[in-house]
Amino acid sequence: DGAIAYDFLVQPPVGIQATGQVVRRTFxxxxxxxxxxxxRHGxxxxxxxxxxxxxxxxTAFVGDRAKSMEAYLEALLELEAPVPRTIALRQFLCVDTPPLGPPGSLPGSFNLGDEGCLRVSSSRIRVPLGAVALALSFLQPLQVLGSCSRVCQALRRASFDPLCWPSLRFRxxxxxxSLDGLSALLCTASAGLEALALDVAFENPGLGVALPAKLSFGCLRSLELRxxxxxxxxxxxQLLGAxxxxxxxxxxxxxxxxxxxLLQALGMAAIAAEGKLVSLKLLWTPD
Incomplete structure (x- = not known):
């Protein structure tokens, strides 16, 4: 189409055993x-x-544009460091190395500004549990855990214990x-999770992410995906692959x-069940 192609040298971060490569992309x-x-990042x-x-x-314009494109890509890599998670960025840079873990480090990944904090003050007024639950339902799960931990450190520690997550349902x-929060929560719960039910769809196509490499469901008994x-x-x-x-x-x-x-990943999960799978349902629901 006549568009100028630019070559970029993509090198892995220190500590990751992978070779660098040159990718060619247009503006x-x-x-x-x-x-x-x-x-994805707003x-x-x-x-x-x-x-x-x-x-x-x-030549001068092409050189300046190449520098600005490189600076932009460097900023994206810094945003998703150490390894890019967004699939579109990974495909653009031809990155195959899976992320080592969820964004940030749990339990220290919470970053709530003053406006995002759940403020609790001493009072003799008793608030109904339903009212508190309704208020918290408007916040992201990780934001709730990070805010409540300011009140009760034991709650925060318990929330990262796999034994607290025998089942998880998300829609x-x-x-x-919610991908970043869901990814972190799955990494926390995967070791002891027995039942997982997800009913999900993307409002904007192309914003999928790569799940962390350490994600592994070794105790799962029931899996429902819509x-x-x-x-x-x-x-x-990716979930079935884990x-x-x-x-x-x-x-x-x-x-x-x-x-x-998807069907290939399903077959591998069924093989891991060692022939003890008792219920398998596949339903195609075209629009």
């Missing part, structure tokens, strides 16, 4: 990536290089807004998109 491809990253996303109305090919029609689109099917493929439980007895999978990758 329109970077613009597409910038749109997705802006949707105001935290760096500002991409400016678009020009006219088509320039002189969202805009799951990209998938609304292609990105949620990719997320489910399922190696010989205790697995029930798998229910339904969605508008059932990909070959």
């Amino acid at each position: 329109p491809e970077l613009e597409t990536l910038a749109l997705l990253m802006s949707r 105001t935290r996303a760096p500002v991409p290089p400016a678009t020009t109305f006219f088509y320039y090919t002189d 969202s029609r805009c799951v990209e807004r 998938l609304g689109d292609l990105d949620s099917a990719a997320l489910a493929s 399922t190696s439980s010989p205790l697995l007895r029930q798998v229910h999978l339904s969605g508008a998109v059932l990909t070959a990758e």
Whole structure:
């Protein structure tokens, strides 16, 4: 199409055994990536290089644009350090190394400003439990845990004990807004999780993330996945790929998109069940 291609040397961070490589990308491809990253990170996303109305090919302009593109990519890598998690960015840079863990380090990953804090003061007024639960339901799960831990450190410590999470049910029609929190919660719960039910879909396509490499479901007995689109099917493929439980007895999978990758991951999870799977349901629900 006549677009100028730029070569970038992509090198892994220190401590990760991987080789560097050169990727070739055009400015329109970077613009597409910038749109997705802006949707994914909002105001935290760096500002991409400016678009020009006219088509320039002189050496000085191309050199300046290459530097601005490199600076933008460096800022994205710093935002998702140490290893990029967003699948669109990983594909842009041809990164195969999975993330080592969820964003931040639990339990020290909470970053709540004054406006986000749950303020609790001494009072003799007793608030009904239902009212408190309703108020907390408007906050993200990790934000609630981080805020409540200021009141009760024991609650915070207990919330990161796998024994506190025998089951987990999550539903969202805009799951990209909760992926970081859900990823951290799954890493915490995976060691002792026995039942997992997800009913998810992406409001904006292309905002999927790579799940941490340490995620492993070794005690799972029941898995129910309802998938609304292609990105949620990719997320489910990663979850099934992390399922190696010989205790697995029930798998229910339904969605508008059932990909070959998803079915292959399902087969591997069934093999790990050592022939003891008693219920397997597949339901294709096209729009």
